[in-house]
Amino acid sequence: MKVCIVGGRVAGSLAAINLGEKNADVVVFEEHRDSGFPVSCAGLISEDCYKKLKDLGVNAKQNEIKGAFFFSPSGKYVEAIGKSRGVVVERKLMDPQLLRRASKVAEVRMGSKVVRVKSKEVTFIVNGKEKKESFDLLIGADGVNSVVAKNLDFKRPKIFLAVQILSEFEAIDDKFVELYFGRKYSDGFFAYAVPVEKGLARIGVVSKTNPKEYLQRLINEHPSVSERVGKGILELNVGAIPIGLVDFVRENAALIGDSAGMVKPYTGGGIYYTLIAAELLGETFPNLKAFEKAYKKRLWKEYHFGEKIRRLYETLRDEDYEELVRIASDLSFEDLHMDKPSSILKFLVKNPKILKVVRFFFP
């Protein structure tokens, strides 16, 4: 069975590996001439997720993360060490490594831009020439602006915007990510610093409207960040984060990764959910309906709770964040798992004081 995968980054490579191993005849189209550039990612994943990627040949670890510091708008913070540890990866290394693994079981065509898909026919441009080819299955792993999704009339997820820099940064602890909350630093999401190594971090903001403005404010005015960030910007990335899983299967076509909104709604992290999707795509191949069913069954609870948490970023006021950090300073976070937002239920049941402040959680 001939399968076309549009997009050769995380989603495309993982899909190709899992389908290729099922002996599908896979062709990956990637418009760029290399994978892993431009990079828009903080590179934070769980240790479990990294282990699975390592089994696929990824060797891109930059840092190990023990926990997080949650900051209130006034700069107070609380330490949270949950069930899961984190790993910071370098996407510029990881993406080409995954594509290389994919190329063992699939035909990878770099510099090939798909311009149109229609039923089974794919039109693409390579070396300035337009060509057509037919496939039995189409997989749209082509990111938030997916041409597969647009041409085949898939519903689109909501889009949040992100800006991220790489900068000198004096982290409170290099083994902890820092999360900054408050209306001044994002509308509807949060800002973050992910330490890459001692003295260096990826600092970013996810926002509904204008992340650049929020990032400038974070760097110049945040009572804690502004004291610790370096003056120079070593890298600048802009990106989009799809929020909300859409129906991602239609006849002989499926979406995977950002194109489908396979992203944790409360963090914007997409690698883990995409990895799960690619595994299920392989397990259910060639039945795309079974793929959709299996993925939704596996993760519906996590999307549900993830979306509830994300909505809190829109409803909580600055004084609520101050109160939460104050109350949380003597609580244990050991039940929380970074890949499982549903783990918040147990945490809230054990900590009714928190439940009282996040009253919008169960309106």
Ligand SMILES: Cc1cc2nc3c(=O)[nH]c(=O)nc-3n(C[C@H](O)[C@H](O)[C@H](O)COP(=O)(O)OP(=O)(O)OC[C@H]3O[C@@H](n4cnc5c(N)ncnc54)[C@H](O)[C@@H]3O)c2cc1C
């Ligand atoms: C600022 C920022 C920080 C993030 N931090 C994290 C994090 O810490 N942890 C985490 O898990 N996730 C994070 N994410 C999310 C994560 O980066 C994405 O979920 C993931 O990269 C999506 O991978 P993808 O392969 O689905 O899409 P993409 O990475 O967008 O890849 C799509 C590929 O398709 C190709 N393509 C597109 N159109 C065509 C076409 N017509 N023809 C041929 N090729 C085409 C593109 O060139 C590209 O290579 C972050 C995102 C942003 C923006």
